[in-house]
Amino acid sequence: xxxxxxxxxxxxxxLFLLLGSLGVVRMPDVFNRLQAGTKxxxxxxxxxxxxxxxxxxxxxxxxxxMAVFLVVSAPLSSHxxxxxxxxxxxxxxxxxxxxxxxxxxxxKEVE
Amino acid sequence: MSPMVIxxxxxxxxxxxxxxxxxxxxxxxxxxxxxxxxxSSVAGIMVLYAxxxxxxxxxxxxxxxxxxxxxxxxxxxxxxxxxI
Numbered sequence: 001x002x003x004x005x006x007x008x009x010x011x012x013x014x015l016f017l018l019l020g021s022l023g024v025v026r027m028p029d030v031f032n033r034l035q036a037g038t039k040x041x042x043x044x045x046x047x048x049x050x051x052x053x054x055x056x057x058x059x060x061x062x063x064x065x066m067a068v069f070l071v072v073s074a075p076l077s078s079h080x081x082x083x084x085x086x087x088x089x090x091x092x093x094x095x096x097x098x099x100x101x102x103x104x105x106x107x108k109e110v111e
Numbered sequence: 112m113s114p115m116v117i118x119x120x121x122x123x124x125x126x127x128x129x130x131x132x133x134x135x136x137x138x139x140x141x142x143x144x145x146x147x148x149x150x151s152s153v154a155g156i157m158v159l160y161a162x163x164x165x166x167x168x169x170x171x172x173x174x175x176x177x178x179x180x181x182x183x184x185x186x187x188x189x190x191x192x193x194x195i
Binding site for chain 2: 010030042044058
């Protein structure tokens with residue numbers, strides 16, 4: 001019974017990882033790809049950790065450390081990539097209003 | 112056939128899909144995003160492998176790999192912004 005529930009969580013996790021990389025392939029813009037990649041893979045990996053915790057309850061301290069690290073590190077890395085590509089002048093598709101341009105001058109767009 | 116093989120196959124497909132974006136991203140940041148997705152998926156495969164082999168020390172490899180991937184993405188972002 002617990003094995004069945006654990007496999008459900010593992011399946012959801014792997015499907016979300018697949019959907020995340022599918023979003024990275026299909027999105028038209030760097031910033032959209034960042035959103036798809038970060039959100040979906042964070043959720044998928046956390047779901048895999050939950051499934052592993054259900055299968056082996058003795059491993060919960062180690063899985064908890066990994067989950068906390070993932071929740072802390074994924075927004076940091078995506079924020080840094082977004083700010084770096086904004087300053088490097090990546091083209092913005094489908095954006096009507098640039099709210100960040102009030103804080104920082106948008107450099108000239110490349111290609 | 113255990114259900115683990117299906118999860119392995121799905122995540123492997125995810126890794127190869129993101130690999131295409133590494134080839135065809137017009138910007139450097141797209142390639143960085145794709146590599147980040149690939150490393151997260153491979154860390155998921157490492158956790159699945161630890162479940163298969165039923166050994167707890169294999170989880171440490173996934174943790175160290177996640178830490179290294181995080182530092183790598185920060186270094187890539189710094190390079191995109193201002194060069195080496």
